Amino acid sequence: MTRKTRRLYFVILGLLGLGAGAALVLTAFQDNIVFFRSPTDIADGKVSGGQRIRIGGLVETGSVVKNGEDISFSVTDMSHSLKVQYRGLLPDLFREGQGIVAEGRMEPSGVFIANEVLAKHDEKYMPREVADALKKSGHWKEGEETMGSEGSAVQKGMTPTSTAPAVTEEPAKTP
Amino acid sequence: MHRFANPTQFMRIANAIFPWAAGLAVVLFVFGLPIALITSPADYQQGDTVRILYLHVPAAIMAELIYYAMAAGSAAFLIWRHPMANLVAKASAPMGAMFTALCLICGMLWGEPMWGTFWVWDARLTSTLIMFFFYLGYLALGDAFEDPERGDRASAILALVGVVNVPIIKFSVNWWNTLHQPASLSLTKSNMTGDMLLPLFLMLGAYSFFYLAVLIIRVRSELLAAKIRNARMSQIAGHEAAQPAE
Numbered sequence: 001m002t003r004k005t006r007r008l009y010f011v012i013l014g015l016l017g018l019g020a021g022a023a024l025v026l027t028a029f030q031d032n033i034v035f036f037r038s039p040t041d042i043a044d045g046k047v048s049g050g051q052r053i054r055i056g057g058l059v060e061t062g063s064v065v066k067n068g069e070d071i072s073f074s075v076t077d078m079s080h081s082l083k084v085q086y087r088g089l090l091p092d093l094f095r096e097g098q099g100i101v102a103e104g105r106m107e108p109s110g111v112f113i114a115n116e117v118l119a120k121h122d123e124k125y126m127p128r129e130v131a132d133a134l135k136k137s138g139h140w141k142e143g144e145e146t147m148g149s150e151g152s153a154v155q156k157g158m159t160p161t162s163t164a165p166a167v168t169e170e171p172a173k174t175p
Numbered sequence: 176m177h178r179f180a181n182p183t184q185f186m187r188i189a190n191a192i193f194p195w196a197a198g199l200a201v202v203l204f205v206f207g208l209p210i211a212l213i214t215s216p217a218d219y220q221q222g223d224t225v226r227i228l229y230l231h232v233p234a235a236i237m238a239e240l241i242y243y244a245m246a247a248g249s250a251a252f253l254i255w256r257h258p259m260a261n262l263v264a265k266a267s268a269p270m271g272a273m274f275t276a277l278c279l280i281c282g283m284l285w286g287e288p289m290w291g292t293f294w295v296w297d298a299r300l301t302s303t304l305i306m307f308f309f310y311l312g313y314l315a316l317g318d319a320f321e322d323p324e325r326g327d328r329a330s331a332i333l334a335l336v337g338v339v340n341v342p343i344i345k346f347s348v349n350w351w352n353t354l355h356q357p358a359s360l361s362l363t364k365s366n367m368t369g370d371m372l373l374p375l376f377l378m379l380g381a382y383s384f385f386y387l388a389v390l391i392i393r394v395r396s397e398l399l400a401a402k403i404r405n406a407r408m409s410q411i412a413g414h415e416a417a418q419p420a421e
Contacts, residue, residue, distance in 0.1 A: 008254045035352055035354055092288065092289070101354055118291045121220065121221070121356055125366065128216075131219035
């Protein structure tokens, strides 16, 4: 074996080792890497009470009650929902049906007291006319599965308010 | 492969490509920027803020691709000791760092109005920041040794260590839940309309040719610097040889 081949194997082995190590670490810290928990996680008792957490899901339609600066609404992942209370400014994208992430604490009463509410938008972009046309023609599908290959949309807690089908067929080759 | 290891051959090809790369970069910027920032349609829910996408997404793509190029050059340098591969890796690093910074800054300016925050520590944002640190570490480590050869080897190893992080950036939005949304484009599917894809690809093209042009300039000046160093060394050696030995 020449020195070059030896170095080649060394680099390949090193990369494989690093990759395997990274995979193990990321799997082990899975629970810490997720940015937010779903209302189902809370309902299943996977999250211990009292600590600061983030929850994510869709703002349930018809659940938003505004009383001055005090806002209460429910966050749902379609199988469970959670009451959230918040006082402060909401992001512009906040509305019923929108994906949001709220940071705060679970109260013993089962209400989530949020200190911060962030909006989470989807990966679809289109001009307003196209969105209107899709809605008009009935191709606008609310809450359709669009969240990539694995896991249900709801599990990932980021189903957008308006998930139209892919609007173009252009082949694209970029991430 | 070995043909490109010869600096003369490499520069002959690079010099032929250079005017095209520089020209295309200028043309694509001139056409792409007005379309991206002015004439392309506003988004149905984000309005004009969506225009940040045309600066942010191509920067992210370039940052990741350049990292792969830098890692490949570093691997070729470590395994086959190709000095040209190392030069390309070294010349790419500042460009990659710049594109990563652009991606992060545009992303923060986009996150504030849309998400309601400049920064969160979700998997996508954090792994991108880690890539930025790998770029900076690569640049710093290469200069941290007195023996430049050792510095080159150390930084090449660092580049290879960091390459593990790049696919994590790409797939972070699929593996974990994040505040950042999943990719809008894949090989088979697009979640953007054609009139939005056009400025995106124009800007991606502009960035790519800009990178290529600057890469050629940097490699060329590195080769010239090496030539000057060698000439000085032989001059000094010649002087010493001319001195009468004591």
